[in-house]
Amino acid sequence: MKKRLWIFALVILLISSGIIGCSQPAAPPAGGEEGEASEEPKFDGEILLGIMVPVTGSEATYGKDMENAMKIAADEINAEGGILGKEIKFTLGDDGCDPQMCTAAASKLVSSEVVAVLGGYCSGATIPALKIYGDAKIPFVITAANSTQIIDENPGWAFMINSPGYHQADAASGCFEKLGVEKLAFVHQGDGFSENLAELTRDEWKKRGHEVVAYDVVNKGEQDFSSLVTKIRSSGAEGVYWTAYHADGALLIKQLRQGGYTGEITVADGSSSVQLLEIAGTAGEGVYCTSPPVVDFLPAAKQFSSAYSTKYGSEPGPYAGLAYDGVYLMADAIKRAGKIDPDAIRDALQATDNLETLSGTIAFTPENVLEESNFIIIRGEGGKWVLVD
Amino acid sequence: MSLQEIIIQQVVNGLLLGSFYGLVALGYSMVYGIVKLLNFAHADVYMVGGFCSLTFLTLFKDTFLGNGWAGIVAAMLVSMVIVGLLGVIIERIAYKPLREAPRLSLLITALGVSMILYNSVMVVTGGEYRAYKTGLGFQGISIGSVFITHTQLILTVAAVALMFILHLFITRTMYGKAMRAISMDLDCCRLMGVNCNKIIALTFFVGTALAASAGTMAGVYYGSLHFFMGFAIGIKAFTAAVIGGIGIIPGAMLGGLLLGLLESFGTQIPFIGSEWKDVFSFSILIIILIFKPTGLLGKKESERM
Numbered sequence: 001m002k003k004r005l006w007i008f009a010l011v012i013l014l015i016s017s018g019i020i021g022c023s024q025p026a027a028p029p030a031g032g033e034e035g036e037a038s039e040e041p042k043f044d045g046e047i048l049l050g051i052m053v054p055v056t057g058s059e060a061t062y063g064k065d066m067e068n069a070m071k072i073a074a075d076e077i078n079a080e081g082g083i084l085g086k087e088i089k090f091t092l093g094d095d096g097c098d099p100q101m102c103t104a105a106a107s108k109l110v111s112s113e114v115v116a117v118l119g120g121y122c123s124g125a126t127i128p129a130l131k132i133y134g135d136a137k138i139p140f141v142i143t144a145a146n147s148t149q150i151i152d153e154n155p156g157w158a159f160m161i162n163s164p165g166y167h168q169a170d171a172a173s174g175c176f177e178k179l180g181v182e183k184l185a186f187v188h189q190g191d192g193f194s195e196n197l198a199e200l201t202r203d204e205w206k207k208r209g210h211e212v213v214a215y216d217v218v219n220k221g222e223q224d225f226s227s228l229v230t231k232i233r234s235s236g237a238e239g240v241y242w243t244a245y246h247a248d249g250a251l252l253i254k255q256l257r258q259g260g261y262t263g264e265i266t267v268a269d270g271s272s273s274v275q276l277l278e279i280a281g282t283a284g285e286g287v288y289c290t291s292p293p294v295v296d297f298l299p300a301a302k303q304f305s306s307a308y309s310t311k312y313g314s315e316p317g318p319y320a321g322l323a324y325d326g327v328y329l330m331a332d333a334i335k336r337a338g339k340i341d342p343d344a345i346r347d348a349l350q351a352t353d354n355l356e357t358l359s360g361t362i363a364f365t366p367e368n369v370l371e372e373s374n375f376i377i378i379r380g381e382g383g384k385w386v387l388v389d
Numbered sequence: 390m391s392l393q394e395i396i397i398q399q400v401v402n403g404l405l406l407g408s409f410y411g412l413v414a415l416g417y418s419m420v421y422g423i424v425k426l427l428n429f430a431h432a433d434v435y436m437v438g439g440f441c442s443l444t445f446l447t448l449f450k451d452t453f454l455g456n457g458w459a460g461i462v463a464a465m466l467v468s469m470v471i472v473g474l475l476g477v478i479i480e481r482i483a484y485k486p487l488r489e490a491p492r493l494s495l496l497i498t499a500l501g502v503s504m505i506l507y508n509s510v511m512v513v514t515g516g517e518y519r520a521y522k523t524g525l526g527f528q529g530i531s532i533g534s535v536f537i538t539h540t541q542l543i544l545t546v547a548a549v550a551l552m553f554i555l556h557l558f559i560t561r562t563m564y565g566k567a568m569r570a571i572s573m574d575l576d577c578c579r580l581m582g583v584n585c586n587k588i589i590a591l592t593f594f595v596g597t598a599l600a601a602s603a604g605t606m607a608g609v610y611y612g613s614l615h616f617f618m619g620f621a622i623g624i625k626a627f628t629a630a631v632i633g634g635i636g637i638i639p640g641a642m643l644g645g646l647l648l649g650l651l652e653s654f655g656t657q658i659p660f661i662g663s664e665w666k667d668v669f670s671f672s673i674l675i676i677i678l679i680f681k682p683t684g685l686l687g688k689k690e691s692e693r694m
Contacts, residue, residue, distance in 0.1 A: 190664065217664040221621045223611045224409075226402035227656035228663050233398075233534070234390040247518040247613065254612050257527055260536030279520040279613040283527070 123147035167373035293359030407649020413626035416596035422636035432623025438601025476597025634684030
């Protein structure tokens, strides 16, 4: 009898923990869709643009955020009279950050006869769409995904406005050169992303004629880096570049300072979270970070940020700025094309002539990649990231 | 840094890391010694200990305790008691009913307890990393270019002191004597009038309290906590216990320190880089086990298994 009681108690415990576990992530409150009544300007027809972002699944918050940012840009453009006198309208395709859903979303957008498509957050769920849009002759502005694989698979109709990885290697090398570092140590975490970035930056650093004194990896989940810190110190490194993520990055920064390392530390975009500074505490002061153009750090984006928070009641996320820029880029291209014709719009996009946007200047290489890196350098000051120029 | 300085610095690093491993290994070893159970939940108890002391520290940081050493010591003691009781409860609910069951059932139960613990913490913390904020700075002692922070020094001394107190407890008190006796023959002890249930509960209390102290120290030293932080150290501490001779208290301490030192030096080996440090330290451990299968301090036993 007693035994049964225990088993019963355990079952109750398991069930209740299951319930707690399930009832956790509430969907983020949907932003006011098309709240305001449209204003005075009369339009001569409309231009239908597709948005392809994940609004369900694990990356839903980022996708929703990008969609919101695009709507703000469209509202602004429409208030100015639209493009060629036509009103911008959006239709959504949910890629769910999943290659299969992406294919479905892309087909849906194609059959809705959109003029062009904006979006693409997960690289894996962007690549399958490249061919679909290419075959349908629909220009596609990719506002977040930045895998180099996109460049390889691009049939010519896609344009990336987020810098690919090798731009970050440039940005990091430039940052260290500015700091007067000669001997550099690299630490990554052995996963595809951080190792690739460490390799790219190492090669770039060597190409620029500097010295690489240590190239190391830490195992995921490990907490103690003290022996690595000693190794870095003994190598005489003047700078350390951490290419992986914020939680372990904070540990490394803290232990570097604890271990008596006094040189420069720079972390990569995976570590641009404020949590890094929070965990690292005082050790995070003066740490540099190569970050994508997040609106929080861009002075030019103040107006956009406040418009966003008044409309949606939350702060814009990491890729909101680029999504906003994407709409302006598209509007600019359609205006220059002068007509709604896929080939003309594509040529106009390709010919984009140093368009000034929130996150930087847009001009494309023949591969439809940004000509100039849009990475920015930020620095930890008083527990916050601050833009360095 | 000269070679000498590098060696000294790595010894210091290894000793601190090793004393963490040692503290956690003690819990594995004590429990194994008494009930022949590989308590997989032990690593998660370490993690819970860290969170427990962080909660206390956050609650009381504005009182006279502050978030300096006074607050940390208080938080550590509170967390040791709470988590020690948690250990006793786990034993009572999950392990005691299975004491006569085959060993494998017990092992699987331990895995289950481990999952319940870390998943509960994951739900409570939302799977996020939590910053362990203390008022400690980075001041320290430097000899040449060897650098040791005060925090490192105090934590190492504290860990070694705890191990020493445990050693005295096991060898000098009646309870310790009873523990040793039970590890030799449980049924015989019962016949001799030893309250075995009480002693086993006490063992779990002491073992888990030590893990909680290690969890607190890890929080203080590394500055962040995570629900899965027990996993990596759990494997290392278990290895340390086996190397020293599982079930043998000084063996766990020795094993922990040895593993810590091996890892430190494994990082420094030229050309191969720190990604190979685990391969290096575990290769040496395998070699040790080939020559001494019962561990460094283990005795030959013919009847077990």
